[in-house]
Amino acid sequence: MVRGVSLRSLAKDEKPAAAWPTIKRLIGYLTPHRREMTLALLYVGFSAVNSAVAPAITGWIVDTALAQQKSGGDARPLLIPVIALVVSAIAGWWSQRGQILGLGIVGQKALFSVREDVFSAVQRLSVAAFERVESGDLMSRLINDIEQINSFLSQGFRRVIGAGIGVAATLVGMLLVDWRLALATLVVVPVMIGATRLFGLIARRAFRRRQESIGDVSSTLAEELAGIKVAQAFNRTDRNRSEFAQRNALNRDANITASTVSSAFTPALAVISTASIALVAGLGGWLATRQLVTVGVVVAFFGYARSFFNGVSQLSSLYTETQSALAGSERVFGLLDTPAEITDKPDAITLGRIRGEVAYDQVSFRYGDGPVVLHDISLAVEAGTTLAIVGPTGAGKSTLVNLLARFYDPTSGLVSVDEHDLRDIVTSSLRRNLGVVLQDPFLFSGTIAENIRYGRLEATDDEVRGAARAARAIEFIERLPDGFETAISERGSTLSTGQRQLLSFARAILADPVILILDEATSSVDTRTELLIQEALREILHGRTAFVIAHRLSTVRDAGRIAVIEEGRIAEQGTYAELLAAGGLFTRLHEAQFADE
Numbered sequence: 276m277v278r279g280v281s282l283r284s285l286a287k288d289e290k291p292a293a294a295w296p297t298i299k300r301l302i303g304y305l306t307p308h309r310r311e312m313t314l315a316l317l318y319v320g321f322s323a324v325n326s327a328v329a330p331a332i333t334g335w336i337v338d339t340a341l342a343q344q345k346s347g348g349d350a351r352p353l354l355i356p357v358i359a360l361v362v363s364a365i366a367g368w369w370s371q372r373g374q375i376l377g378l379g380i381v382g383q384k385a386l387f388s389v390r391e392d393v394f395s396a397v398q399r400l401s402v403a404a405f406e407r408v409e410s411g412d413l414m415s416r417l418i419n420d421i422e423q424i425n426s427f428l429s430q431g432f433r434r435v436i437g438a439g440i441g442v443a444a445t446l447v448g449m450l451l452v453d454w455r456l457a458l459a460t461l462v463v464v465p466v467m468i469g470a471t472r473l474f475g476l477i478a479r480r481a482f483r484r485r486q487e488s489i490g491d492v493s494s495t496l497a498e499e500l501a502g503i504k505v506a507q508a509f510n511r512t513d514r515n516r517s518e519f520a521q522r523n524a525l526n527r528d529a530n531i532t533a534s535t536v537s538s539a540f541t542p543a544l545a546v547i548s549t550a551s552i553a554l555v556a557g558l559g560g561w562l563a564t565r566q567l568v569t570v571g572v573v574v575a576f577f578g579y580a581r582s583f584f585n586g587v588s589q590l591s592s593l594y595t596e597t598q599s600a601l602a603g604s605e606r607v608f609g610l611l612d613t614p615a616e617i618t619d620k621p622d623a624i625t626l627g628r629i630r631g632e633v634a635y636d637q638v639s640f641r642y643g644d645g646p647v648v649l650h651d652i653s654l655a656v657e658a659g660t661t662l663a664i665v666g667p668t669g670a671g672k673s674t675l676v677n678l679l680a681r682f683y684d685p686t687s688g689l690v691s692v693d694e695h696d697l698r699d700i701v702t703s704s705l706r707r708n709l710g711v712v713l714q715d716p717f718l719f720s721g722t723i724a725e726n727i728r729y730g731r732l733e734a735t736d737d738e739v740r741g742a743a744r745a746a747r748a749i750e751f752i753e754r755l756p757d758g759f760e761t762a763i764s765e766r767g768s769t770l771s772t773g774q775r776q777l778l779s780f781a782r783a784i785l786a787d788p789v790i791l792i793l794d795e796a797t798s799s800v801d802t803r804t805e806l807l808i809q810e811a812l813r814e815i816l817h818g819r820t821a822f823v824i825a826h827r828l829s830t831v832r833d834a835g836r837i838a839v840i841e842e843g844r845i846a847e848q849g850t851y852a853e854l855l856a857a858g859g860l861f862t863r864l865h866e867a868q869f870a871d872e
Contacts, residue, residue, distance in 0.1 A: 297604050301424070304385035305432075311384075315377030316436065322370035323440040325363055326582060327448035332360045334452070334575030374437060382428035389424055392611060393417060401616040402682040403643070412491070416606050419489050423603030431600060435593050442586035449579045453568055456576045459558045460583060463551040467587055470543055481533040483602035488526040495522050533599070548584035555580045617681055619701050626704040629693050631658035631789040631820035633679060638688035640674060647686070648674055649843045656836075658789075661821040663834035665864065670840040672824045676792045679822065680709055692790070710788030714795035716779035718770070723752055724759040726778055730786035742785035745814055747807040748777035773804030780811060790820045805830070828865055837861065 305312060335356045397417070405413075449457035495518075559573035633656040640649040648671045656662045664672045677683055678690050681697050689696045697705060710730070718726050727739050734742075739759065743749045751774055755761040763769055770778070783791060793812075809830065825831050832851050839847040839854065839861045846860045854861035 294601055297601050297608065300608060301385075301427070301600075301604055304388050304428070305381060307388075308381045308384055311377060311381045315374055315381060315433075318370045318373035318377055319433075319437050319440050320444075322367060322374055322437065323444035325367045325370060326441050327444040327579075329360065329363050329367070330575040330578030330582065331448060331452060332356055332363060333578055334569070334571035334573075336360065337571040337574045339571075374433060378433035378436070379429055382425075382430075382432060385428050386421075386425050389428075389607070390421060393421065393607060396611045396613070399615045400613060402677070403616055404613055406642075413610075415489050416610050420603035420606045423600045424607065427597060427600035427604075431593060431597055434589065435597070438586045438589040438593065442583060442590065445579055445583045445586060449576065449583065452575055452579070453562075453572055455562070456555055456559055456568070456572075459554050460551055460576075460580050462554065463547050464587070467544060467547050470547070481529070481535075482599040483605070485526075485529040485533045485599075485602075487606075488522075488529040491522050492519075492526045495519055544588045548588060551584060552577070552580045617684065617702060620699060623699055623701045624695065625701045626692075626695070626708065629708045629789050631708075632656070632693050633790065633820060633822075634691045634694075635675075635678075636689050636691065638678065638685045638690060640678060640683065640686045642683075647843065649678075649685075651688070652843075652845060654838060654845070656820060656822075658820055659818050660835045661816055661823060661833070663823045663825060663831035663837040664840060665825055665828060665831060665837060665861065666840035666846070667864075668826075671843040672840050673794055675840070676794060676822050676824065679790070680711060680792065681705060708789045710783035710786050710791045712776075712779050712783050712791070712793050716775045718763060718775055718778060720762075720764055722757075722760050722762055723755065723778065726763070727759075727781045727785055729782055734785050738785060739781075742781045743778075745784050745811060746777050746781035747811045748774070748781050751777070776804065777807065780808065780815070784815055788819065790822070791816065793821065793823045793825075795824055795826065828861075828868055839864075 336353060339352050339356055393416075397413075446457070446461075449460060555576055556573075559568065559576055562568045563570055563573050633654075635652045635654040638649055638652040639647055641647045652675065654662070664675060666672055674683075678685055679692075679697075681690075681702055684698060689698070691697065692700070692705065692708075719729065724736070724739050727742055728734050731738075736759075740749065743752055743759075752758060752761075805827075813833070823831060823834060831837055834851065837847075837849060837851060837854055838845055839859070841860055847854055847857060849857065855865060
């Protein structure tokens with residue numbers, strides 16, 4: 276059952292983080308643009324002063340008109356204040372344009388930096404971090420939450436600064452014209468401040484819940500779209516619609532609650548400001564009847580009061596809107612502050628072209644707080660040799676090579692390359708020597724050539740063609756409408772699984788790695804494609820250190836050595852023939868796989 280979020284529950288909800296650190300951090304993205312900011316703020320200041328002068332000019336016109344009416348009706352004295360009002364209007368337009376353009380440009384430059392920082396943060400996060408967060412929620416932070424920051428930096432910040440300086444200038448103008456009417460105007464300000472703080476607290480919680488619910492909906496959509504074939508095959512579409520409807524309803528209710536907060540706030544401020552204007556009108560009329568102030572002063576104060584309360588109301592409503600930006604900022608900064616679990620030591624060494632010797636020394640590993648999945652693994656692989664890794668599903672085969680790529684660090688023990696502990700090496704220099712071909716090859720939207728060149732952007736067209744030929748992919752590529760320039764969609768969905776796998780081999784070949792990792796690289800392809808890959812591997816693996824994970828035992832006949840993994844431990848090691856003769860786990864796996872033969 277889906278339940279909405281009430282204002283009362285929000286008021287009792289967990290108190291959000293202090294706003295000032297988040298605001299200070301956002302402003303930090305504006306400070307590199309001090310010159311543009313200074314110019315824009317001069318426009319803001321001029322606009323505020325101009326707005327404070329306009330009501331006084333209006334009062335001047337009224338008093339001049341009344342004076343001329345009594346003295347004979349000569350309209351010439353009105354010319355100067357009327358011209359002044361026109362000039363004020365033109366100056367106001369000019370300054371408004373300058374501040375909107377200036378602060379808008381600064382806001383977009385700051386947003387550019389935010390997006391760069393976020394993308395850099397995503398790139399440096401370890402694989403484990405992505406396993407702990409749903410992709411839809413991550414996309415929501417990268418799109419929806421950053422859009423909230425965009426709204427604040429490009430519009431909200433300008434309006435806050437403009438309204439703030441405008442209120443201050445208007446207040447000074449009121450005090451200079453008549454302090455009694457000014458004090459009457461300010462009577463309700465404490466009430467407005469109290470209402471703003473109350474609504475702002477509730478609004479921030481409401482907007483945070485709204486952002487979180489958007490992330491939940493995005494996660495569900497991403498998962499359902501990725502698994503649509505499975506959902507249809509298992510007739511789960513009706514159930515999935517029902518479950519999505521529940522999440523969508525929570526998102527709807529969160530949005531309605533946020534809108535309820537905003538819609539209740541603005542009318543409340545309007546009532547308070549109207550009461551204050553009524554007080555000013557009453558007091559101003561009383562003072563005017565006793566000739567303590569002129570009619571022009573009273574008229575001017577109507578303008579001042581409207582300007583003042585419009586500014587205060589705008590600040591108050593912007594305060595609630597800012598809570599949405601703060602809620603989004605907290606989620607984005609939370610992503611930025613996520614520590615990278617795989618980091619380089621300050622004194623890490625940079626590897627050049629390595630020999631390719633690999634060793635595991637009493638390596639144990641667990642994912643987070645989960646059970647140990649590798650137990651005291653010790654392996655030594657000489658440079659230029661091939662180690663095949665086989666074993667039952669879930670034995671720890673992929674985890675073993677993930678440690679070599681340093682997607683994770685061992686819980687205990689060490690993994691070394693050329694006698695260097697991986698934790699003592701600059702990770703990027705290690706991975707320049709590695710090539711990885713996965714069971715499910717990932718291709719990016721772009722051309723065939725761009726995907727092959729992905730790991731070595733400087734490669735020439737001839738080198739790209741040579742890599743495709745070595746991977747036995749050249750034949751199908753040349754049959755495509757535009758050959759190597761054929762555009763493929765995201766993940767290469769327009770290609771067959773075998774074709775995608777051949778392209779992933781070509782990509783690995785072009786990168787020219789010293790160590791090649793093949794993780795179930797032939798398990799999902801047809802027999803013909805597997806034969807092509809096996810033929811290519813005889814050339815590809817020559818002179819390289821290779822780790823070949825395979826379920827199909829026929830693919831590891833030529834491996835120099837085979838390690839059999841069972842429940843995170845090395846059960847057996849040897850050549851294909853030696854392991855068959857030993858009659859152990861490998862023999863049982865072999866017999867089960869080739870029982871029909």
